Amino acid sequence: MWQMFVRWFHKWSSPKWFYEMSRPWSFWLGWAAVLLIATALVWGLAFSPVERVQGNSYRIIFLHVPAAFLAQAIYMTIAIAGAVGLVWRIKLAFYAAKQCVPIGTSMALLALITGAIWGKPTWGAWWVWDARLTSMLILLLLYLGLWALQNAMERQESGDRAAAILALVGVVNIPIIKFSVNWWNTLHQPATLKISSAAPMHVSMLIPLLMSILGFYLAFGAWMLIRTRLEILDREKKAKWAQEEIKRLEAN
Amino acid sequence: MTELLRAENLYCERDERVLFNHLDFSLQAGEILHVKGPNGAGKTTLLRRLVGLSWVVEGQLKWHDSLSEQGEKLDGHGFWYLAHRPAVTLQQTPLENLAFAVALHNQNLPSEAIWQALDTVGLRGYEDVPAGSLSAGQQRRVSLARLYLDMPSIKLWLLDEPFTALDVNAVRQLERRIEAFAESGGTVVMTSHHGLTHTAVRELLIGAPL
């Protein structure tokens, strides 16, 4: 049983095998994501009822919350992939981790910007040192650190490993950071209106929100696959099969 | 003769250029292995892999049990590694530098032994001035003085361009020292453009032919 698992694991960790197998995936993931996100946003923008307290500005939630979820999930993904790469010396994991960084950064940025835009009508200020926004800002800084470290190294492989170590340190720190920022926030901030209150949500707000979250996750899957496949070609470009594949890409 | 190291299928590339591929060799006790090759052929990288610093080189290494516990990585106890960077701290005196090098081997030598070694490489009178005020050649000698310490636990030397910046006499002295070490059962791996004329020398050519 264990042996079968190991064999399966090694097969999947071979960049070439993965490249061949994953060919159809991004297509299906991508279209499922388009479908889900489009439905969710049309529903959320046009059909969900107006929120009692915040009015229509709450409709930003259908972008803000998925982006915030994804930004955190992608950081976890990077850390896990980095650990897999360091422990089992699997290059594929490093490739995936590297290509996750720009996606995660863009999601953290989206969460921050939509949060700030939402904050203006809700709190009357573009930026409020709210616990969630502050944590997201720190997460963005963590992403920037990863990106800077990967690009500072002369050798790609060093960048991979260094970034993996940093991501591990960061992922251990994230819960501590969140806890401390919440603490700090309750000390300094009088109770403000929370962006996504825990109060029971109307079903026709909740369903499009869940759809949007799922859609964003699928979109992340599709983007990451496309990027990782290109990264595989780039790193394996000495191999004959990769060179032929690049020529095929050009022909298309 | 016992085999100390078996290296199989070593592979290294840099900037999309293959430095060496399918490199196999072995190392016997009492042997001087002279790694030769043009500039940029990967001599230093190979040496760094042997000593366990570099992970850039792919392939298998198997060290004999007497030098290593796990076979893959050398036990820090039993060798000197003279690197491209000489490990001479300029703010410290030759004496302190040498004592620290010994301490890193988890050993303790009487300071007379260290004075003696510094004396042998011609640093008498410079033992306690900061190494930063010495000339390049003298700094090199501080690094080389390690090879003149009496440490029975040391069975292996890995020397990266040991003759750099030395004058003719010092080169000859070092040659003799390397040969004496090999004759007493020690093993040497060195990279150098300088040739050695001794029976125990075996050459390993890497990179493009000279």
Place this chain on the structure above:
Amino acid sequence: MMLALAQMMRRELSLANRRRADLANPLFFFLIVVSLFPIGVTPDLEKLSEMAPGVLWVAALLASLLSLDLLFRHDYEDGSLEQMLLSSVPPQLLVLCKILSHWLVTGLPLTLLSPLLSVMLALPGSALPLLMLTLALGTLTLSLLGSIGAALTVGLRKGGLLLTILIMPLFVPVIIFGTSAIQAFVNGMPWVAQLSLLGAIAAGAFVVSPWLTVAALDVTVGD
């Protein structure tokens, strides 16, 4: 092995003593930043006293961070770092010696200098012991966490700035607990929880940091 570690510690401290300029820079920086605050914000003592914990903390951390870049740099450049990684003494312990001596020559002096500066910012005198205790713990944690960052950036030319980017986000919890402990004390509120959290973070970093630092050095030195 204890002998080797003692020798390592002695080497680090004597080197710090011989590179005195490196030693003094963080202290000058601390002094300058703290004295710029009243000039830049307000000389009103009441307001200054309110800001004092935060200002002292942030300035002390920046000052300590300034010197972290050099933690492995000299040893990397002259080749001693390679020898340490190859040593038969566990490199984690050697690294821990370096971290502790870094704290002894930067964190501790900064802590000892802080009472003087806290007077300039009109921090209530009764808060002084707590200020020094939290600063001591905070700078120790910074040395511990910072060594990971210093190890990751050691071979790079512009490592200093990158190091700051890498380490600062990780340091947010320490700043929060440190300053809020002092503020709580000044306002007569319970402060033990913050202090113990600070201690817990320092203890955690103490255990993890040497391993991660050596892992990072293996990557950057082995390149």
Place this chain on the structure above:
Amino acid sequence: MAFSTVGEFFAMGNHGLYVWTAYAVGAAVILFNVMSPRRLKKKLILDQKRRERREQV
């Protein structure tokens, strides 16, 4: 349907500016993620051509 006219839909009850700016940023981020792999792809193809030229010499 939460709005009775198209005008109301775009106005979003005086919050139109905020909502539509947020969605514009969202669209930009999605566009970035869709388009940036193409840049990677172009670079790969260019590299490959350069490599072939070098090997011909």
